[in-house]
Amino acid sequence: MTGFWRILGREAGLAWAGGGGAAGPTAFFLACITLGPLAIGAESETLVSVGPGIMGISALLAVLQFGERSFADDFFDGTLELYALSNISLPVLAFAKVMGQALATLWALPLIGALGGMMYGLNAGEVLVVFCGLSAAIPALALVAGFASALSAGVRRGGLLISLIAIPMMIPVLVFAAGAGRAALDGDYDRAWATVLLTLAVSLGTMALMPFGIAAAMRSRLG
Amino acid sequence: MPVETASMPDLSDLEAHSLSVSQLTLKRGEFVLREDISFTLNPGDALFLTGRNGSGKTTLLRTLAGFLPQAGGEIALGKDGDPAELIAWLGHTDGLKPNETLRKSLRFWAGLAGQPGSVIMPVLKALDIGHLIDRPPARLSRGQQRRGAMARLAVMNRPFWLMDEPAGPLDRAGRERLGELVAWHRGRGGIVLAATHQDLDWPGAQRLELGGGL
Numbered sequence: 001m002t003g004f005w006r007i008l009g010r011e012a013g014l015a016w017a018g019g020g021g022a023a024g025p026t027a028f029f030l031a032c033i034t035l036g037p038l039a040i041g042a043e044s045e046t047l048v049s050v051g052p053g054i055m056g057i058s059a060l061l062a063v064l065q066f067g068e069r070s071f072a073d074d075f076f077d078g079t080l081e082l083y084a085l086s087n088i089s090l091p092v093l094a095f096a097k098v099m100g101q102a103l104a105t106l107w108a109l110p111l112i113g114a115l116g117g118m119m120y121g122l123n124a125g126e127v128l129v130v131f132c133g134l135s136a137a138i139p140a141l142a143l144v145a146g147f148a149s150a151l152s153a154g155v156r157r158g159g160l161l162i163s164l165i166a167i168p169m170m171i172p173v174l175v176f177a178a179g180a181g182r183a184a185l186d187g188d189y190d191r192a193w194a195t196v197l198l199t200l201a202v203s204l205g206t207m208a209l210m211p212f213g214i215a216a217a218m219r220s221r222l223g
Numbered sequence: 224m225p226v227e228t229a230s231m232p233d234l235s236d237l238e239a240h241s242l243s244v245s246q247l248t249l250k251r252g253e254f255v256l257r258e259d260i261s262f263t264l265n266p267g268d269a270l271f272l273t274g275r276n277g278s279g280k281t282t283l284l285r286t287l288a289g290f291l292p293q294a295g296g297e298i299a300l301g302k303d304g305d306p307a308e309l310i311a312w313l314g315h316t317d318g319l320k321p322n323e324t325l326r327k328s329l330r331f332w333a334g335l336a337g338q339p340g341s342v343i344m345p346v347l348k349a350l351d352i353g354h355l356i357d358r359p360p361a362r363l364s365r366g367q368q369r370r371g372a373m374a375r376l377a378v379m380n381r382p383f384w385l386m387d388e389p390a391g392p393l394d395r396a397g398r399e400r401l402g403e404l405v406a407w408h409r410g411r412g413g414i415v416l417a418a419t420h421q422d423l424d425w426p427g428a429q430r431l432e433l434g435g436g437l
Contacts, residue, residue, distance in 0.1 A: 077319065084289075084307065085310050086307075222285075222291075
């Protein structure tokens, strides 16, 4: 398992130092939720009702940003070959890499989501549900973005490809994560927490399966 | 050639492995580049792959490393287990991250290969880049970056070195250091394959001419 932690630590460090850490996705997230009221209007009832949905969409878009450079750099600087020859199996390596990068760059998103929930006028219980929903969703979103990133590594205008591949696969997570917040708005906290757990289940399933997809994508980019 | 093995670190002994290739077909996409490639390398051997641009030097190295599917023939690399774990790779690109210092990067690769961090400094000194250990590669010259990548080969302590144009960005002194490093590795029972256009002076190295390109 020590190899797993080495990879995770290295990727977290690289993303933290070289990629600006959490600044990019966080700034993007903040911009989305700040622009929301400007476009939608400042009526408090409207803002409360769209709050959880805006948080979900903003998180999804912020994670897409994260996917842009995730594997492309490895492709161009030759790290992909070295990783393929490492003594860690490629799915484990892919999982460690994406989780390391996600830890370094996406950790702030649930916090910003909670902050945004307060800005939009959600009460404490609703904010908590939004926070937990986002926390549960982010591993799945990061792995899907990582998969799209690995598939498009080395492709010109990979960013476009990443969006086209990743967004459809992110839909279930978005539906659950935002649905939890909406259920809390309706006052139905049983359903809200059940939906948070569903989001978590999707995330766990993605964590179990997606590393194999990412590994296959990495191998295909070596050919 | 004088080999200063005294200045190189004490790594755990390499297992003796050999490589035998028989009637290998090289394919790039649908194009057959070359058929019927056969050679055998034993511990301590070195092989130059030569030939014009497009003759399949890189394709052969990438096929041996398992990056490209094998189109026909046999490759027997090492004894058993995963051949990928016996190969240290030096490609066109150096595999360095622009903002990760040589110290961090070599620590990572040595650690992943189960080698202690203490092996790093002697190797860097032998390559004349000991003073650059805390510089990020973004502030190194191409030749210095290549030396950093050569150090990675050494600290990983793997028996097969596959190198694609290793001397490309190196100056004369750099080529000498490369020659010493390769001689040190072969002296320990390692095997080296290098695709190259340059005349490198590695004593007793075999040569495989892949001929004209397509």
